[in-house]
Amino acid sequence: MIPTTVFIFILLELLAVSYFDIKTKKISNKWSAINIVFYFLLLFVFPHLYFMNLKLLLFVSGILVGGIILFALNIMGAGDVKLLSTLYLIIPENQYEIFGVTLIYCTFYVALSVLLYNTFKMRKKILMTIRIDGIKAVLALYGSKFPFSPVFVMAWFLLGWEVYK
Numbered sequence: 001m002i003p004t005t006v007f008i009f010i011l012l013e014l015l016a017v018s019y020f021d022i023k024t025k026k027i028s029n030k031w032s033a034i035n036i037v038f039y040f041l042l043l044f045v046f047p048h049l050y051f052m053n054l055k056l057l058l059f060v061s062g063i064l065v066g067g068i069i070l071f072a073l074n075i076m077g078a079g080d081v082k083l084l085s086t087l088y089l090i091i092p093e094n095q096y097e098i099f100g101v102t103l104i105y106c107t108f109y110v111a112l113s114v115l116l117y118n119t120f121k122m123r124k125k126i127l128m129t130i131r132i133d134g135i136k137a138v139l140a141l142y143g144s145k146f147p148f149s150p151v152f153v154m155a156w157f158l159l160g161w162e163v164y165k
Contacts, residue, residue: 002092002163003046009038010090011160014153017083021149027079035086042090049092056093060085080148087152098162103155110151 017031042050067081091099119126129137 002095002160003049006042006046006090006092007160007163010087011153011156014149014156018147018149018153021079021147025147027077027083027149029079029082031079032082032086035083035090039086039089046092049094050090051093056089059096060088063088076148080152083149084152095159095163099155099159102158102162103151106151106155106158107148110154 013031013034017027021027039050043052064081064085067076067084070076071078071081088096126138
């Protein structure tokens with residue numbers, strides 16, 4: 001179970017991060033710093049849910065390394081990577097799996113929705129580009145990545161739905 005205060009804190013944080021991510025296309029390092037400070041506070045407030053051990057360090061490091069690979073492949077932004085890795089510090093360990101799976105489903109759903117929406121919106125331009133420049137030129141039409149932090153919010157809402165129902 002996630003303490004209600006922690007759930008609300010993370011929800012408010014993710015909503016604020018998403019707002020600024022959509023507005024500025026950047027996620028400030030201060031959000032990751034806030035998560036780290038909050039984690040150390042949680043160690044004392046909820047010692048039965050939060051631990052400082054090698055397993056946690058390896059797990060969060062794994063998220064960070066995986067995220068750096070996604071960043072290098074231009075799939076995920078650096079701010080998203082840092083936010084996600086520090087977010088796992090303040091999620092109780094017994095919720096890691098459900099949040100991770102929910103995040104994967106939400107990512108797939110949002111990415112597919114954005115792809116289908118953009119394809120429908122640009123269908124005439126896509127057909128014209130295929131005729132003139134070939135199929136490879138179509139990829140350039142899709143432009144940049146979408147803000148990923150709203151996907152975190154969506155996954156967090158669904159996690160809350162699952163945990164508190």
